[in-house]
Every structure is written in C-alpha cells, then in structure tokens.
Amino acid sequence: MATSRARRLRKNPTNAELRLWSRLRNKQLAGYGFRRQAPIGPYIVDFVCFSEKLVIEVDGGQHAGTDKDQRRTDWLKSHGFRVLRFWNHDVLGNTNGVVDTILGILRSTQ
Numbered sequence: 001m002a003t004s005r006a007r008r009l010r011k012n013p014t015n016a017e018l019r020l021w022s023r024l025r026n027k028q029l030a031g032y033g034f035r036r037q038a039p040i041g042p043y044i045v046d047f048v049c050f051s052e053k054l055v056i057e058v059d060g061g062q063h064a065g066t067d068k069d070q071r072r073t074d075w076l077k078s079h080g081f082r083v084l085r086f087w088n089h090d091v092l093g094n095t096n097g098v099v100d101t102i103l104g105i106l107r108s109t110q
Helices: 002-011 015-027 067-078 088-093 095-108
Strands: 035-040 043-049 054-059 082-087
Touching (some): 015 035, 015 043, 015 054, 015 088, 054 067, 054 095, 067 082, 082 088, 088 095
Parallel strands (some): 054 082
Antiparallel strands (some): 035 043
16 A cells, blocks of 8 residues: 555655755745655655645666656646656755755745
C-alpha cells in the first residue's frame, strides 16, 4: 500500500531530502505548507505543496536518463501538478539557491 511505503520512505530520507525538508517544514518557506513522501495517485513524491500543486523531487544519480521519471512527471503534469527536480548534490551544495528557486516558482503563480 502507498501509505505504508510512504511511511518507510519518511523514516529513511537521504541527506539531501533531510536538508531540504529542514527548510520546507512547518510552513517556514513564506507560509507555504509542504508534505514529504506523499502519495499522489500511483506515485509517492518527495515533497508536495498541495495548495499550489507543486511537486519537488530530489534525485540521485540512479535517476539519470530514465524514462520512468519522465512518465511520472508527465502523469503528475496531466493531473495539474508542476514538477521541479533537483539533484542531490545541488541541494547539498547550494541549499539556498534551491530554496530560492522553489520560492520563485511559488510566487510566480500569485
């Protein structure tokens, strides 16, 4: 079941996911609420702001060049979500830049 898988993923986050979550949780980012490892349809996304329909994925090298990620993104977009993808090393090496990018996308819809 997706909910139990999401719980397992929440218990075993990557370092990059932990770093980004520390900046997104508790509405710290300009009051926007995020959930992590949230089920959406057949997928579990890393982070989502449901009020703005924004999904954020933090990917490691295993995601490079896979069609699976594109199918997932296409499905999410077909259901009205915007999808941002960041590499783990970008989140870890430039957390402020990643957060600024996310905030810019969120504010561009207002």
